Amino acid sequence: AQSVTQPDARVTVSEGASLQLRCKYSYSGTPYLFWYVQYPRQGLQLLLKYYSGDPVVQGVNGFEAEFIKSNSSFHLRKASVHWSDSAVYFCAVSAGSGGSNYKLTFGKGTLLTVTP
Amino acid sequence: NAGVIQTPRHKVTGKGQEATLWCEPISGHSAVFWYRQTIVQGLEFLTYFRNQAPIDDSGMPKERFSAQMPNQSHSTLKIQSTQPQDSAVYLCASSPQGAGQNTLYFGAGTRLSVL
Structure with missing residues (x-):
């Protein structure tokens, strides 16, 4: 069975600063990995996904994530965050x-x- | 495309009453999922339909929860004899196919409050 750990329940950053949200997964095989975002009173929306190829995947609104198999990680990054x-x-x-x-x-x- | 539509947005029931939650998936999507979201447990998989057939209900509490998909345009989640611990946001999602790499499209959810 697979599992996911997001070690940071809350992150606060200033507008314009860079961002990294951490994610570590547990799965014995090659996983499919996703980042979703949920705005208040809305359902989840896909930001990006990875299942093969270039380990750095680009998503919507300037987000990207990097699959590091050796570390079982799939951290989300953004160069400059906006209040939205x-x-x-x-x-x-x-x-x-x-x-x-x-x-x-x-x-x-x-x-x-x-x-x- | 209106996306996945869930009704009602908020439902309040008394302990022991029945609650029925509705989901209209995106037209043409063959896969429909139900998830439950709470602060403590996070997002929990409940059940999955493909082409209206129940495929996996391993996440459903066995005694009081049931889900159906009588046609391709809607699915229902029914909770009998609701209990306070059933209070949660119930999310429905659909996908073009059931394969793991496909995007899930979520509805806004139904917030169930059991008093």
């Missing part, structure tokens, strides 16, 4: 070629607050 990036960010994993690869396992989420 304030939201809850979820890292998720599904089994790559496993039979139940439809099932996403989510981390507990990181609440990002961007201050003026």
Whole structure:
């Protein structure tokens, strides 16, 4: 079974600063990895995903993430945050070629607050 | 495209009452998922339908929870004899296919409050 750890429940950064949200996963095979964002009173929206190829993947709104297999990590980054990036960010994993690869396992989420 | 539509947005029930939550997936999507979101547990998988057929209900509490998908345009999650611990946001998602690399499109959720 797979699992995801997001060690930071809350992160606060100043507008214009760079950002890294940490994610570590546990899965014995090659996983599919995702970052989703949830704005207040809305459902989750996909930021980016990785399942093969270049380990650095680009997403929407200037976000990117890097898959580091040796470290079982998939950290999310952004060079310069905007106040509108304030939201809850979820890292998720599904089994790559496993039979139940439809099932996403989510981390507990990181609440990002961007201050003026 | 209106996205995944969930109704109602907020439902309040008394302990022991029944709650039915509705989900309209995106037209043409063959996979439908239900997740439960709480502060303590985070996002928990409940159940999955593909082409309206139930595939995996391993996350469903067995005794009081049931889910159906009678046609391709809607799915329901029914909770009988609701308990305070059922209070949560219930999220429905759909996907073009059930494969793991596909994007899930989530609805805004139904917040269930059991008094």
